[in-house]
Amino acid sequence: MLYIKLFLYILFLFIKGALLLYLLHGDIKTIWRKPYLLFCFGSGVTSLLLFLGALIHIPFNVQEYVILGVLLTCALVKKFLYKKVNNLWSINETHPKNTHLTPWQKPIYLACLCIIVFQIAFVFFHSWIIPEQSWDGRMRWGLKAEVLYTQQSVFTEYFKNPYYFVTHPNYPLLIPLQMTSLYTYVNEVNEQAVKLLFPLYFLMIALALYDYLQSKTSSFSATLFTAFLVTIPQFLLHEGSATTMMTDVPLSFYITIAVIFLLQYIQRTNIQILLPTGLLLFFCAFTKLEGFVYGLLLIFSLLLLFIKEKNTRYQFFTRELPILAASFILPYIPWLLFRHIYIPYHYANYPYSIHLSYIFSKLHRITYIIPRYISELLRISTWHITWILPIYGLLQSVKKKSLTKETRFLLFILMVFFLFYSASHIFSSWWNSQTEDSFKEFINVTFSRQLIHLAPVALLFASLSLTKNGQSKKQKS
Amino acid sequence: MNIVRSLFTAKRFFLLKDYNKRSVMFRFRKNVVVKNILFIVLCVFWFFFAFRLIVKNSQLLYRNYVTFHNKTSTEKLNILFGEDYPTFAFISKNTSPHATVLLLSDTDNVFFDYYLYPRKIMWSNNLKQHASDEYLNLNHIDMIISYDENNNIEAHTIQQ
Numbered sequence: 239m240l241y242i243k244l245f246l247y248i249l250f251l252f253i254k255g256a257l258l259l260y261l262l263h264g265d266i267k268t269i270w271r272k273p274y275l276l277f278c279f280g281s282g283v284t285s286l287l288l289f290l291g292a293l294i295h296i297p298f299n300v301q302e303y304v305i306l307g308v309l310l311t312c313a314l315v316k317k318f319l320y321k322k323v324n325n326l327w328s329i330n331e332t333h334p335k336n337t338h339l340t341p342w343q344k345p346i347y348l349a350c351l352c353i354i355v356f357q358i359a360f361v362f363f364h365s366w367i368i369p370e371q372s373w374d375g376r377m378r379w380g381l382k383a384e385v386l387y388t389q390q391s392v393f394t395e396y397f398k399n400p401y402y403f404v405t406h407p408n409y410p411l412l413i414p415l416q417m418t419s420l421y422t423y424v425n426e427v428n429e430q431a432v433k434l435l436f437p438l439y440f441l442m443i444a445l446a447l448y449d450y451l452q453s454k455t456s457s458f459s460a461t462l463f464t465a466f467l468v469t470i471p472q473f474l475l476h477e478g479s480a481t482t483m484m485t486d487v488p489l490s491f492y493i494t495i496a497v498i499f500l501l502q503y504i505q506r507t508n509i510q511i512l513l514p515t516g517l518l519l520f521f522c523a524f525t526k527l528e529g530f531v532y533g534l535l536l537i538f539s540l541l542l543l544f545i546k547e548k549n550t551r552y553q554f555f556t557r558e559l560p561i562l563a564a565s566f567i568l569p570y571i572p573w574l575l576f577r578h579i580y581i582p583y584h585y586a587n588y589p590y591s592i593h594l595s596y597i598f599s600k601l602h603r604i605t606y607i608i609p610r611y612i613s614e615l616l617r618i619s620t621w622h623i624t625w626i627l628p629i630y631g632l633l634q635s636v637k638k639k640s641l642t643k644e645t646r647f648l649l650f651i652l653m654v655f656f657l658f659y660s661a662s663h664i665f666s667s668w669w670n671s672q673t674e675d676s677f678k679e680f681i682n683v684t685f686s687r688q689l690i691h692l693a694p695v696a697l698l699f700a701s702l703s704l705t706k707n708g709q710s711k712k713q714k715s
Numbered sequence: 716m717n718i719v720r721s722l723f724t725a726k727r728f729f730l731l732k733d734y735n736k737r738s739v740m741f742r743f744r745k746n747v748v749v750k751n752i753l754f755i756v757l758c759v760f761w762f763f764f765a766f767r768l769i770v771k772n773s774q775l776l777y778r779n780y781v782t783f784h785n786k787t788s789t790e791k792l793n794i795l796f797g798e799d800y801p802t803f804a805f806i807s808k809n810t811s812p813h814a815t816v817l818l819l820s821d822t823d824n825v826f827f828d829y830y831l832y833p834r835k836i837m838w839s840n841n842l843k844q845h846a847s848d849e850y851l852n853l854n855h856i857d858m859i860i861s862y863d864e865n866n867n868i869e870a871h872t873i874q875q
Contacts, residue, residue, distance in 0.1 A: 353765055360772050367783045369791050376829040384832055401835050430788075462758075469765040474772070623761050630754070704754075 240424060244431055247423040248277075248438075250306065255280025257309040261316060262514045265326035272449060274442040275329070278495050279514070282521040283309075285415040286569060289392065293572060297390040298415075299422045327510040329502045330453040337457045347458055350465035354444065357468040361437040361480045368481070370429055375483030377405045383417035384427050397581045408581045410573065412524040413485045432483065439488045440480035444468050446491070447694055450498050455705045463701045466627070470693060472620045478687040485526050486690045492521045493532060494694040497651065500540055501644050507551070509558055516565025523570050528662075532691065533566050535658055539650040543643070596665070603664045603677065610678075611656075614685055621689070628652065628696045631703030641703070648699035655692050659685065796826060801866045803827060809870065810834055810858055817851070819861035 255276035260266050262279075269275055284305060291301040339347055370376050382405070385396040397407045417432045424431050444464050451460035473479050478486035496518035503511050519533035541559070544550045615625040632649065635641045641649065663681055783791055793800045803826075806816055815835040818827075827836045837854060850856075851873055859871045 349762070353769065356769055357772075360776060363776060364772075364779065368779050369783075369795050371795070376826070381829055381832060384829075388833065401837075465765070466761065469761070469768055471768060474768075475775075618760075618764065622764050623757050626757060630757070 243424045247420055251280035252276040257313045258283045260313050263326055263510050265328035268328045274445040277442050281416055284419050285412040288415045292392040298418050302422050327508050330449050343458050350461045353465045354468050358441055361440055364481045365433040365437050370483050372482040380483050382414035386418045387421040408577055410524045436480050439491045443491045446494050451701050463697050467697055470624050478690055486687050489525045489529055490691045497695050512562045513565050516562050519566040520569045535654045539654050542650050543647045600664055607663050624693055627700035631700040635703045645703045659688055802862045805868050814857040815855050817856045817859045
């Protein structure tokens with residue numbers, strides 16, 4: 239019976255995603271073939287509407303039907319009112335560039351496929367049989383979901399009680415609400431069932447990466463880079479991995495999809511795609527605290543790209559950028575208000591504790607941070623060749639001067655994110671990084687998890703930069 | 716010679732268009748070949764690590780399967796809590812869901828708060844500091860429980 243309920247939950251998630259994409263003028267004829275998009279928008283919109291409904295005191299178990307009903311009604315109204323909508327958006331709808339394999343490539347391709355299947359199966363199976371063992375997963379995210387499900391409301395004592403401050407009640411609610419939604423389907427707080435949500439996110443990252451690379455490069459290249467992704471040990475068993483109930487893998491998923499959408503926008507400048515892109519940035523912000531900064535950084539990277547362009551269109555600054563920013567910020571406002579009004583702050587890890595003398599007193603930390611970053615990026619046991627590949631791709635691109643618009647954008651993202659990580663580590667006033675020893679421990683704990691968010695983007699950059707280099711050389715020859 | 720040729724053909728890792736034009740491959744400059752060797756070395760390294768990871772994960776999966784297969788959720792919790800399970804079961808059975816419990820122990824088992832929600836579990840290794848009437852009233856503590864390594868559990872109900 240549990241399997242049927244889980245199947246129904248995923249099915250309804252996909253239906254909600256499809257309805258939302260239809261409402262956002264997506265070309266549903268091509269999009270329905272991309273399960274990762276349906277899952278992405280389905281999960282995001284479910285959490286958003288559950289939260290908005292809870293603000294007006296609708297219990298979560300009633301909302302499941304209300305959300306589906308609202309989306310279905312809106313879709314029907316749109317179908318009858320706007321019979322034909324021109325300029326529908328879609329992503330990666332071009333056929334794969336090359337699906338043919340040489341005899342030399344076939345065994346490698348098959349080996350990669352076997353590795354991908356094994357790793358995905360491993361993550362699902364491991365999550366299914368083993369109870370949650372990470373403190374963060376249990377206390378920060380699992381407990382929130384349990385509270386929301388048992389109380390059926392966001393206005394609970396949990397957010398105000400100092401006893402629970404250690405579990406950070408002010409952390410965003412996308413994943414706890416997602417878990418609450420699943421509990422509603424299975425009619426109980428079922429940890430075994432909810433743990434499957436995280437491998438599902440992992441699977442969807444792999445699908446998204448494969449689909450994008452397949453449309454840009456070739457089946458072989460896409461399979462190889464997807465195999466690189468699914469064998470990253472940090473994604474499998476460490477703190478923040480897909481086998482724990484932590485939000486790093488879901489955040490990585492939303493960032494990957496947002497970057498793919500922005501790449502589509504750069505390629506085609508289709509204004510219709512900006513609205514779903516803004517929503518994706520909101521999903522990032524609603525998943526984890528740093529997700530909001532990531533959203534801003536992605537917009538900043540886009541801005542940087544267009545400023546560097548010689549023929550930037552005037553409309554980008556006057557029309558397109560405001561649409562993107564508004565669709566990102568507006569859905570975030572209810573959560574922001576709720577957080578500031580309803581949840582008291584406890585820890586002094588907020589920007590107001592950073593002042594000028596504090597900044598100067600902490601600058602020396604950079605001498606520790608840079609070697610630490612390099613050693614982490616080159617740590618084969620946790621990352622394999624994930625971070626060596628983009629460095630290799632960058633060196634080749636710079637030497638050949640073959641950076642395309644897309645690879646330049648991805649490079650900006652990587653640079654801006656690393657700058658943010660450095661700044662966050664240097665100036666962090668988090669209670670656990672006040673002394674030098676605890677600051678070093680703080681980096682050890684957080685940096686590898688931050689890299690999880692960026693790893694798929696790094697592999698996208700590596701794949702595109704290496705492929706483009708190859709193509710330009712061939713054209714020359 | 717065959718080895719050199721195979722290195723040239725490795726260029727096809729990312730050059731899948733015109734894969735039949737073998738002659739094209741031989742026009743590249745020498746440094747390009749060197750870079751491809753670097754990439755092949757990286758891939759070989761990756762294959763080695765991926766293989767090692769798969770072996771390691773298979774062993775782990777088998778071990779965990781043997782440990783947790785066909786176990787009820789209570790039995791899984793028993794494995795998870797280890798020595799602390801009797802205390803966990805005692806609190807679960809003998810306190811109301813909304814009780815606040817003060818646990819006197821040297822260790823702090825982080826599993827308790829999650830699995831015993833909505834009960835509030837407070838930990839202390841200092842009885843003198845936390846057993847004052849003022850502290851107990853302030854935190855609305857309903858029960859004080861102490862346990863030792865041999866799982867000798869002592870419970871005192873507090874009348875509010």
